[in-house]
Amino acid sequence: MSDPVPAKPGAPKVKTKAMIQDNTRCIGCRACMIACKSWNERPADHTDFFAGPGYQNPRDLDANNYTLITFNEITTGARPNWVFGRQLCMHCEQPACASACPTTALRKTELGPVTFNSNRCIGCRACMQACPFLIPKYDYESRAPLIHKCTFCADRIEAQLKPACATVCPTGAISFGDRDDMVVEAKRRIATSPGTYVPQIYGLDEVGGTSVLHLSSVPFEQIGYITGLPKEPMPDLTHRWLRVTPHVFGFLYAVFGALAWIVHRRNKNRGPEEHHA
């Protein structure tokens, strides 16, 4: 797997890419799922068609499926309707998964993708636990399992191509470009057709902003999106504790050292008979 250069704070700013997933334009053809499998060389799997909610298949993302069109039966207007949603890695601006990875196998790259370096993974699954969107999956059946998630086709983006899913979408539900432009475009769509969209860009500032921006015709919780997430980046929560670690180490060592010295002196004064470690 390719491992593009990670973002460096001092480096000249490269424009971060983003993708709009406009669910109002989705017709549920699942071409994106096929293109994704094809580019990422994921095998086909045998599934039961009605195992999940209605026509949605497979039920969930897994090690072989990096993106999934969700089929949600919702009454819109007078009749029940399918309203589609899409699951894929959100490629957070400040990803919880990468912050939790003890071996930096997961990294946020300058261009936007959160990439996975399989050579560094120890299989602790801290990323799966950390992800607020429940995206990284694992192949528990394997003897040498790896984390699997959408790559944002980092290798294609490096080569100035669109991600595979964005290339094949027949209805223009997936747009790809610089994040700044995508935000403007998403806002424009909501402003110009207020009847079509709920006035929310999912991913604009969820957990500090993401590289995938979702639009919908119904409230996001109705189509299975995880809502109620904080606006602050998730890594802030642990950073508060971890950044003080070196100072705490020095402080505690000094305090305990002082205590040991006092106790040692007291024992010396008292006589050598008792103390032997």
Place this chain on the structure above:
Amino acid sequence: MSVQTRRAGVRPLWDALGIGRLFAGFRLTWWDFVLLAIIAVGGVLTLIRYATGIASVANINNAYPWGWWVGYGIMTTIAVGGVGFTITLLVELLGLHRFHAMLRPAVLMAFLAYASAILMLMVELGRPWMVWMILVSWAPTAALYEVGWCASLYLTVLLIEVAQVPAEELGWGRALRVIRMIYIPVMLLGVTLSHLHQSSLGTLLVLIPHKINALWWSENLPLLFLFSAMMAGPALAMLEHLAAARWLGFAPRMAMLASLARIEVWVVAFFLAFQMGDLLARGASDAMLAWNWFAIAFWAEVGLGLLLPLVLLMLPEVRQRPAGLATACALIVGGVLLHRLNVAVIGLRVRHWETYVPALAEIFITLGITAGAVFVYGVLIRILPIHEELRAPHAAPRPHAAPAGATHRAGAATAS
């Protein structure tokens, strides 16, 4: 030296180091065989796990990537391993030498707890052969990175502290001199590292407020984890003293235990106040009064693991009797287990169609490892001078209970 080594080559290394002598008169009891049977079951299941993958033995899944292996195997095992730094803190840093008899058992238990946590990690990790990658990475934002570094350094510290005992017993003079020389800074390092990684285990879970029930998720989880380890430590030390007294046949030092129990009352009361204060400050008191499994698990943890032992320890007639004290201490250790399970497994729910209940195989693998630690502990306390009571003149006569000086000289003679 080289001639000596060549001549010694005829004998097994075992005898050359004088280890064989330690086992003079040693015999396995029925209790050892029970432990060996559990180890065998766990061992077979572990082989299956390596041969056919995690899915063949465990129920952990994409929604619940951490289960019993992390909740019990890592988080609880490390918490009870806190016995090492808590007793060291009391004896070496606060100068409470009346607890000196508990120091060696505590350090040995901690060493075995950490060793078993590492073993469990080797089972739990998907790619255990890559675990060294933590030590060649730079990932200061990851709590697990800190836990990995601290725990492996601390295991080394414990090994050095434990090695002192066989070095003394077998007369490894040079090794012993080195260990004694570096003991104080190394011991200080151990206590400091313990504070850091015990709390970092909590930091791991601070990252997922959206997954953990309000009863248990708190920004202060690092402190809760540190304090609960400090609470589990003395309880385990007292439990060990009572158990060892019974099995090795010495009279438990009830005055010493009662004195530690009086300190433990304050530790438990402090933890209870801290946990409740934290809950109220976060405004999670509603969740305490809800009628659901979370609240039941919570009250089991607080009621059986904190309130009941607190009351028991406060009663002099209970804490001064071995059975009463053992009950209270077992409840505290069990309460810490339930606390860790509640935070990391039971209280953790994702909005999902998947569920998680640990598989029997999953549980038996960890029981096998714990049984292994208990077995090794049982052997070591019978062949090495871990308990001062067995070296005291009034102790029951036993083959290995000869005065330390005598064995030291004998060992030195063998080695030279």
